[in-house]
Amino acid sequence: MDSAIETSAMRKVYLRILPLTMLLYLLCYIDRINVGFAALTMNKDIGLDAWTYGLSSSAFYLGYVLFEVPSNLVMDRVGARLWLARIMISWGLISALTAVVWGPSSFLVIRFLLGAGEAGLFPGVLLLFTYWFPDGHRARIISAFTLALPVSVALGAPISTAILGMDGVLGLKGWQWIYILEALPTVIIGCFVLAAMTDRPAQASWLTEPERNWLAGTMETERRAVESGGKFNILQSMTNPKILLLSLNYLGIVTASLGLLLFVPQIIKALGATNMGVGYVTSLAYVCGAISMFGFGWLSDRLRDRRWLLFLTCAMSTLGLVIAGATIGTWWSLFGICLATTGFYGTKGPFWAMPTMLLTGAATASGLAFINAFGNIGGALGPAIVGWLKAETGSFSGGLYGLAAFTGASMVICAVGLHIPRRVGVEVAAAQ
Numbered sequence: 408m409d410s411a412i413e414t415s416a417m418r419k420v421y422l423r424i425l426p427l428t429m430l431l432y433l434l435c436y437i438d439r440i441n442v443g444f445a446a447l448t449m450n451k452d453i454g455l456d457a458w459t460y461g462l463s464s465s466a467f468y469l470g471y472v473l474f475e476v477p478s479n480l481v482m483d484r485v486g487a488r489l490w491l492a493r494i495m496i497s498w499g500l501i502s503a504l505t506a507v508v509w510g511p512s513s514f515l516v517i518r519f520l521l522g523a524g525e526a527g528l529f530p531g532v533l534l535l536f537t538y539w540f541p542d543g544h545r546a547r548i549i550s551a552f553t554l555a556l557p558v559s560v561a562l563g564a565p566i567s568t569a570i571l572g573m574d575g576v577l578g579l580k581g582w583q584w585i586y587i588l589e590a591l592p593t594v595i596i597g598c599f600v601l602a603a604m605t606d607r608p609a610q611a612s613w614l615t616e617p618e619r620n621w622l623a624g625t626m627e628t629e630r631r632a633v634e635s636g637g638k639f640n641i642l643q644s645m646t647n648p649k650i651l652l653l654s655l656n657y658l659g660i661v662t663a664s665l666g667l668l669l670f671v672p673q674i675i676k677a678l679g680a681t682n683m684g685v686g687y688v689t690s691l692a693y694v695c696g697a698i699s700m701f702g703f704g705w706l707s708d709r710l711r712d713r714r715w716l717l718f719l720t721c722a723m724s725t726l727g728l729v730i731a732g733a734t735i736g737t738w739w740s741l742f743g744i745c746l747a748t749t750g751f752y753g754t755k756g757p758f759w760a761m762p763t764m765l766l767t768g769a770a771t772a773s774g775l776a777f778i779n780a781f782g783n784i785g786g787a788l789g790p791a792i793v794g795w796l797k798a799e800t801g802s803f804s805g806g807l808y809g810l811a812a813f814t815g816a817s818m819v820i821c822a823v824g825l826h827i828p829r830r831v832g833v834e835v836a837a838a839q
Contacts, residue, residue: 409621416618420539423613425548427603428532429555431495434593435528436559437566438502439467441589442518444567445505445582452580459511463518465787470522472780478527479534479776480641483769486606487535494531495597497524503590506583530775537763537771538607541625542831543708545763546756550704553755557693557700630767632830644766644774652824653762656717657782659817660758663724663810664751666789671744674731674803678738688741695745696752704756711829713764717757718821724750724814732807743807750814764827789813 442463450460482490501517501524508514532552540548567585574581605611608622644650675688699720707716727747731740759775766774793806800806 412617412621413625416614416622417540417544419614419618420622421548423605423611424535424539425551427600428535428552430596431491431528431532431600432552432555433559433562434495434596435498435525436556437563437589438498438521438593439525440560440563441502441567441585442505444563444571445585447571447582448574448580449582452582453508453510453514455511455514459515463515464790466515466518467522468783468786470519470524471526471783472522474523474526475530475780475783476645476773476776479530479772480769482527482531482534483772487531487538488601488604488606491528491531491535491604492597492600494525494528495600496594498528499590499593499597500524502593503587506579506586526780527776530772530779533759533775533779534772538626539622541622542629542760542763543711545760546704546707546713548704549759550700550756553752554697554700557697557752560693629831633764633767636765636828636830638768639766639770639774641769641773644770645777647765649765649825649827650762650774650778652820653758654778654781656721656817656820656825657758657778658785658788659813659815659820660721660724660751660754660785661782662785662789662792662813663728663747664789665786666793666806666810666813667728667744667747667751670790670793670797670803670806674735674740674744677736677803678740691741692745692748696748699749699753700755703753707757707760713757713761713829714821714825714827717754717761717825718818720750720753720757721814721818721821722750723747723753725811725818726750728807728811728814732804732811735802735804735807747814761825761827764829764831785813 446455446460449455455463478490478494498521501521505514505517505521508517533549536545536548536552567589570585570588571581573579573584576584579587605613608614608619608626611619614622639647671689671692703716703720707713710716724747727743727745727750729743731743731747734740734743762774762778763771789810792809793803796805796809797803
């Protein structure tokens, strides 16, 4: 009987929660990466040089990192429905305001505010998952949710370049239309979240009473199981050695993945590919990443393993980066890039299922936000390392080896530092 109730309840939860959160993340990344396409004409119009444009990434991540933990703590207090809607409407409006920047200073201010407005979305959704998805479903739901990331890159490129062609419509530049038109759905969906999202299982009128009771009881049993190993307060969720090791592991992964992302087109272009060919070949790496993300998330829940699958995916990333560096200038480097990307995205499910093996309650909110904020320092660090080593050595090989050192360090942390006892024993229904 319980198995039938679980199957029915979780099917409804997946259908209710997953599509909506994937849409949030999809819009988030489209609004985050559209600056790269707008820059094709915007930089000249508002007087941005290469240094100031590069500094805009630092401004964005500064706002993002500073407000990440406070944002998630507020969400734990006021509820996901209200706070995720606030985040979406805020960043949508700020993104649209980018259309009226008039110079470097105003652009940097807007990018900082955009980071502050978006802060808390990713860890906020992860926190939402801890309310609705038992431990045995955690890696799969996180992997499915983050599939929106490679999809957003694939969709964002043609959409943004098409909008850029609207130059002169109603007297606006093409880059201004990018910010306005891509912000509009974000604000609309933000308002929709207020009507469609449910904060907790106990409030879910779309579940039957037995389903609500089963889910609420399961989540409470798992909370007590995790706390049997010790209950963390908010400060401990950001200072405990295991949390710090998870943060360092994530920093290594993000530094390498974003460092590679920015330079993949240039590496492929150097092989003699056309501009269109660069787009197709680059998308191949994201296809590999998407398959890996889903596959390792499913495998992590099926095998009930987090640590060693995380180790394996970090090892794949390291090996891929080394191969790409050693074969730079040949098409074998593409194989290395695809292997590295497979590893990067494969980490998502196993990694983000690990913090909740330690954290409960408000500590989950602060801990998830702290780890994500710490890791996203790599958004500024990775590209800078590749650029610096490319300048010093004259080749991308040095930069790729440098990134491999980061994922290698993450791999070592997995092997020697991330033994986290699994106190939750959840049997996944055979139907899933």
